[in-house]
Amino acid sequence: xxxxxxxxxxxxxxxxxxxxxxxxxxxxxxxxxxxxxxxxxxxxxxxxxxxxxxxxxxxxxxxxxxxxxxxxxx
Amino acid sequence: xxxxxxxxxxxxxxxxxxxxxxxxxxxxxxxxxxxxxxxxxxxxxxxxxxxxxxxxxxxxxxxxxxxxxxxxxxxxxxxxxxxxxxxxxxxxxxxxxxxxxxxxxxxxxxxxxxxxxxxxxxxxxxxxxxxxxxxxxxxxxxxxxxxxxxxxxxxxxxxxxxxxxxxxxxxxxxxxxxxxxxxxxxxxxxxxxxxxxxxxxxxxxxxxxxxxxxxxxxxxxxxxxxxxxxxxxxxxxxxxxxxxxxxxxxxxxxxxxxxxxxxxxxxxxxxxxxxxxxxxxxxxxxxxxxxxxxxxxxxxxxxxxxxxxxxxxxxxxxxxxxxxxxxxxxxxxxxxxxxxxxxxxxxxxxxxxxxxxxxxxxxxxxxxxxxxxxxxxxxxxxxxxxxxxxxxxxxxxxxxxxxxxxxxxxxxxxxxxxxxxxxxxxxxxxxxxxxxxxxxxxxxx
Numbered sequence: 386x387x388x389x390x391x392x393x394x395x396x397x398x399x400x401x402x403x404x405x406x407x408x409x410x411x412x413x414x415x416x417x418x419x420x421x422x423x424x425x426x427x428x429x430x431x432x433x434x435x436x437x438x439x440x441x442x443x444x445x446x447x448x449x450x451x452x453x454x455x456x457x458x459x
Numbered sequence: 460x461x462x463x464x465x466x467x468x469x470x471x472x473x474x475x476x477x478x479x480x481x482x483x484x485x486x487x488x489x490x491x492x493x494x495x496x497x498x499x500x501x502x503x504x505x506x507x508x509x510x511x512x513x514x515x516x517x518x519x520x521x522x523x524x525x526x527x528x529x530x531x532x533x534x535x536x537x538x539x540x541x542x543x544x545x546x547x548x549x550x551x552x553x554x555x556x557x558x559x560x561x562x563x564x565x566x567x568x569x570x571x572x573x574x575x576x577x578x579x580x581x582x583x584x585x586x587x588x589x590x591x592x593x594x595x596x597x598x599x600x601x602x603x604x605x606x607x608x609x610x611x612x613x614x615x616x617x618x619x620x621x622x623x624x625x626x627x628x629x630x631x632x633x634x635x636x637x638x639x640x641x642x643x644x645x646x647x648x649x650x651x652x653x654x655x656x657x658x659x660x661x662x663x664x665x666x667x668x669x670x671x672x673x674x675x676x677x678x679x680x681x682x683x684x685x686x687x688x689x690x691x692x693x694x695x696x697x698x699x700x701x702x703x704x705x706x707x708x709x710x711x712x713x714x715x716x717x718x719x720x721x722x723x724x725x726x727x728x729x730x731x732x733x734x735x736x737x738x739x740x741x742x743x744x745x746x747x748x749x750x751x752x753x754x755x756x757x758x759x760x761x762x763x764x765x766x767x768x769x770x771x772x773x774x775x776x777x778x779x780x781x782x783x784x785x786x787x788x789x790x791x792x793x794x795x796x797x798x799x800x801x802x803x804x805x806x807x808x809x810x811x812x813x814x815x816x817x818x819x820x821x822x823x824x825x826x827x828x829x830x831x832x833x834x835x836x837x838x839x840x841x842x843x844x845x846x847x848x849x850x851x852x853x854x855x856x857x858x859x860x861x862x863x864x865x866x867x868x869x870x871x872x873x874x875x876x877x878x879x880x881x882x883x884x885x886x887x888x889x890x891x892x893x894x895x896x897x898x899x900x901x902x903x904x
Contacts, residue, residue: 396810421840422843
């Protein structure tokens, strides 16, 4: 099943720390958002494989914007 | 005399600079990004220029569009404010090459002092103590291990080009040296374009004391007293005051002497601040020089009556300081509280829209520097500081009571603010007794 990992804060995408094909576990950091000069870690709520990276550095993000798509194990 | 200044910044500092320019009959140009289109201070400027999208790299950090805006509007001088490009030597150089007066230290000085090791060496040469550590860069984890084993653990790895509280990493011992060294290096490369590091020992229970100075282009340097900025969260200041409770008359005159020595050795002119760390046993160590107007400058303006922005403009116009160390007077006590758009418990940023706003009752002994209005957007792209509330009174107790009253009346709705934390600090027994150090928020609240 596909699940997206979304921005939990508005701001600029500082970096995406995973790439397509990476195996990730629940709670793992997948990206970082810079909100008001503070780095906010974005973590995955489920384990799986990174299917698609949607966000890139400097993207202007709103809350709930999808950043990474995960193919989950369930 | 300069007749038009472009202000290359955003937020409260734009209003602050415009205020002095108006008093001096200087016209102003404010620049803004698309995220700041509705910013209230734009109404106060004589002209405004859109310089790009919300992303600061394409707007407030963009050399070309800012210099173009100055050319377009025939601004004779550029004031960089604080943060953004204010201490960037290459920007200062580009501004000067465009025939525009730069309001700050020379590009050569800015470039040199961007290296903390350069500063540490220079300060050591004039026999002023620096925080114990290395004067040179460390090349690898082995250098860190050698230092720790020969001197003390734990130590800090600090970035040579770091700032804003970023890139200060603690190494507890031999085992984590490599990991921490690599982390500091990569933070440095990402955030500051340089992974160069050096070592500083950790001064426990230290207090942050800084000296504000003005130096003209004719070799005169006058100190405007100290500010104590020990109350910090994440190495960033939240409450500042002057005078400091721990700085004695002798300390003060020693710190003034040290400051003048360092400033003259650097060939620095303009307004600036030298930060010292005061150890528990009362020794002062040079920490760094801030080559800009500082956020907390109003504290000093209240005590001395000197308009620091006015002197930045006059110094850039090659005027000579018209006062000396002997004629500067320090009167009463001033305390500043910085109000951030952050959750007061977790300090997580809180961008949004201000739905409701009520300022404290007007009071000649309260100064509020801000960029607020009802329905204004607090964008997520920039610094979270919303306002500074500064109180003055004849003594510390009265100033702190006045500040507590003002902060209690200050209502900002729609975004979370640190006002509750400011109040908690000011009302705490530790603060009232002056028992504060840089770990105060972590340990006492």
